Amino acid sequence: MATEAVAPTDPLEPDTSRRRAGSGRWKVTGGLLATPMVWVVVFFVVPVIMVGLYSVGAITLLRNDHYMSLEGWRFFISSDTYLSLFWKSARMSLGVSISAVLLAYPVAYLIALVSGKRKYTLLLVIIVPFLTSYLLRVLAWRIILGEGGIANTFLQTIGVIDEPLKWLFNSQFAIYLVLSYVWVPFVALPIFVSLETMDHHLLEASSDLGASRMRTFWSVTLPLSLPGVAAAFIFVFIPTLGEYITPQLVGGPGGFMFGSAIQSAFTAGLDWQFGSAMAMFLIFAVAILLAVFGRFLYVKSVRE
Amino acid sequence: MNAAVSNGGRRWLWLTFWILVLFLYAPLVILLIFSFNDRELVSFPWQGFTFRWYHTFLANDILLGTLRTSLKVATGAAIVTTILSIPASIALVRRQFFAKGLASGVLLAPLVIPLVVLGTALLILFNLVGIPASPVTIAIGHIVIALPFAILTLVPRLERIPVALEEASRDLGAGWFITFRQITFPLLLPALFSAFLVSFVISFDEVVVASFVAGDNVTFPIYLYSQLRLPRQLPQVIAVAVVILLISAIVVIVAEAGRRVSDRHLEAEIAVNEEEVSLS
Numbered sequence: 233m234a235t236e237a238v239a240p241t242d243p244l245e246p247d248t249s250r251r252r253a254g255s256g257r258w259k260v261t262g263g264l265l266a267t268p269m270v271w272v273v274v275f276f277v278v279p280v281i282m283v284g285l286y287s288v289g290a291i292t293l294l295r296n297d298h299y300m301s302l303e304g305w306r307f308f309i310s311s312d313t314y315l316s317l318f319w320k321s322a323r324m325s326l327g328v329s330i331s332a333v334l335l336a337y338p339v340a341y342l343i344a345l346v347s348g349k350r351k352y353t354l355l356l357v358i359i360v361p362f363l364t365s366y367l368l369r370v371l372a373w374r375i376i377l378g379e380g381g382i383a384n385t386f387l388q389t390i391g392v393i394d395e396p397l398k399w400l401f402n403s404q405f406a407i408y409l410v411l412s413y414v415w416v417p418f419v420a421l422p423i424f425v426s427l428e429t430m431d432h433h434l435l436e437a438s439s440d441l442g443a444s445r446m447r448t449f450w451s452v453t454l455p456l457s458l459p460g461v462a463a464a465f466i467f468v469f470i471p472t473l474g475e476y477i478t479p480q481l482v483g484g485p486g487g488f489m490f491g492s493a494i495q496s497a498f499t500a501g502l503d504w505q506f507g508s509a510m511a512m513f514l515i516f517a518v519a520i521l522l523a524v525f526g527r528f529l530y531v532k533s534v535r536e
Numbered sequence: 537m538n539a540a541v542s543n544g545g546r547r548w549l550w551l552t553f554w555i556l557v558l559f560l561y562a563p564l565v566i567l568l569i570f571s572f573n574d575r576e577l578v579s580f581p582w583q584g585f586t587f588r589w590y591h592t593f594l595a596n597d598i599l600l601g602t603l604r605t606s607l608k609v610a611t612g613a614a615i616v617t618t619i620l621s622i623p624a625s626i627a628l629v630r631r632q633f634f635a636k637g638l639a640s641g642v643l644l645a646p647l648v649i650p651l652v653v654l655g656t657a658l659l660i661l662f663n664l665v666g667i668p669a670s671p672v673t674i675a676i677g678h679i680v681i682a683l684p685f686a687i688l689t690l691v692p693r694l695e696r697i698p699v700a701l702e703e704a705s706r707d708l709g710a711g712w713f714i715t716f717r718q719i720t721f722p723l724l725l726p727a728l729f730s731a732f733l734v735s736f737v738i739s740f741d742e743v744v745v746a747s748f749v750a751g752d753n754v755t756f757p758i759y760l761y762s763q764l765r766l767p768r769q770l771p772q773v774i775a776v777a778v779v780i781l782l783i784s785a786i787v788v789i790v791a792e793a794g795r796r797v798s799d800r801h802l803e804a805e806i807a808v809n810e811e812e813v814s815l816s
Contacts, residue, residue, distance in 0.1 A: 264627035279657030345540040372563030474650025
């Protein structure tokens with residue numbers, strides 16, 4: 233999916249309006265783009281800017297907001313609690329993205345390069361769970377991992393353990409497992425696309441030149457699929473940075489994340505200025521990540 | 537010799553594939569099984585087979601009300617998203633213009649924003665401008681989230697529709713609207729259907745942004761989320777969940793199958809259309 237985003241910039245695509253003169257072309261393009269762009273600007277770009285303005289008190293809505301003040305930022309930066317929550321969330325995102333990529337890569341490899349004609353059916357089999365309800369999939373894991381859950385009952389029945397395993401549920405393990413589970417199908421897609429679009433003759437060429445399959449994989453296939461891997465990684469890492477639903481539902485007391493802090497500042501805490509400062513901090517983090525890795529999201533194919 | 541994999545490697549990869557399939561589907565199957573368990577708590581032991589939970593949810597007005605709200609929101613969001621995605625993807629595929637990278641960046645940016653940020657941002661916007669919370673405010677947020685997915689669904693299909701067909705139509709004197717209606721739209725239709733479904737599914741399942749801007753309007757995911765934190769009526773919620781799960785899985789599979797059939801016919805359709813164009 234990620235890699236398809238590029239197609240628009242393909243310069244080989246002929247321009248239907250080439251017969252029209254300068255200003256007319258602009259009108260057509262502008263007319264096409266106007267409504268969707270206005271929507272995204274009004275309901276996405278402007279609100280995000282408002283979060284920034286709110287965090288410094290240029291906008292105030294609640295009685296306890298400080299007009300034109302860095303109080304929210306000061307409170308956030310000076311408190312170790314919230315910064316360490318951010319790093320906790322970052323560690324979680326990193327762990328989840330890496331395990332999702334490691335789980336998805338061999339399967340994407342199989343589907344793209346080995347499975348032959350059935351590949352789109354197999355891909356669909358992997359992706360369908362992603363299109364079912366997110367909360368339901370989390371719920372299913374609670375039934376499996378919970379105290380009287382299937383995993384513990386099963387392990388006790390066959391006699392592997394005597395006591396229920398405590399680390400299975402309401403633990404960091406549960407958060408990592410469930411989030412990886414949720415994201416694997418989505419990760420498989422960009423990796424599949426990058427493996428599928430690469431020039432498969434290169435593999436034959438490599439083997440004709442005497443390279444072993446291992447050598448071919450490490451020197452040809454893997455490097456050519458890295459843009460897809462990077463795209464997959466970033467597509468999991470960024471949304472997970474703000475994730476608070478799954479940690480709350482399966483993480484127990486340790487499931488309080490940076491996203492939970494933002495959410496509770498806006499609901500229970502009623503400190504929107506502080507919440508805006510944290511939300512803005514998250515946006516800066518995302519912007520830095522996109523500046524570094526963003527180019528991988530716009531690679532059409534890895535041919536040549 | 538296959539350069540991608542050895543025979544041993546092939547077996548190993550297939551094993552990985554089936555393990556992953558088991559990992560992905562087993563929790564869903566377990567959910568299905570437990571929806572028939574005759575017990576108030578959703579856990580072991582198994583106390584017998586029952587349709588009780590399916591009957592109780594059909595009599596639960598609060599739950600049915602949340603489903604109606606979600607259907608309304610998702611339908612509205614999916615319609616607007618699909619309509620907005622048509623001109624956006626045509627501009628991105630068919631037109632060359634200055635700052636195209638920027639335009640596509642802005643349109644696709646919601647793909648990479650943590651939803652908690654979008655939720656807070658919209659909460660501030662709606663409060664500042666004075667728009668009261670309603671199913672409409674929820675739908676507005678969902679359209680922002682779904683639009684990139686809809687655009688990315690239309691773009692590959694648009695790229696496969698030959699520009700020559702549209703040019704021929706224009707050369708024969710048809711205006712842009714007639715060209716769109718007679719040529720582009722019918723060829724784009726299967727992808728539009730997919731874009732609608734994807735947007736619908738995204739909206740129907742979305743809980744984070746919705747919980748920020750919903751006010752008193754409880755959607756099904758918000759209800760489900762509250763039930764998961766404080767389980768009171770969990771078994772019947774699971775029964776609804778299973779029904780939704782099966783419906784969405786069937787819809788997705790049918791849509792994908794349909795899309796593939798229509799893709800296979802695309803070349804043929806184009807040939808026929810070209811003939812029609814040259815005849816008229």
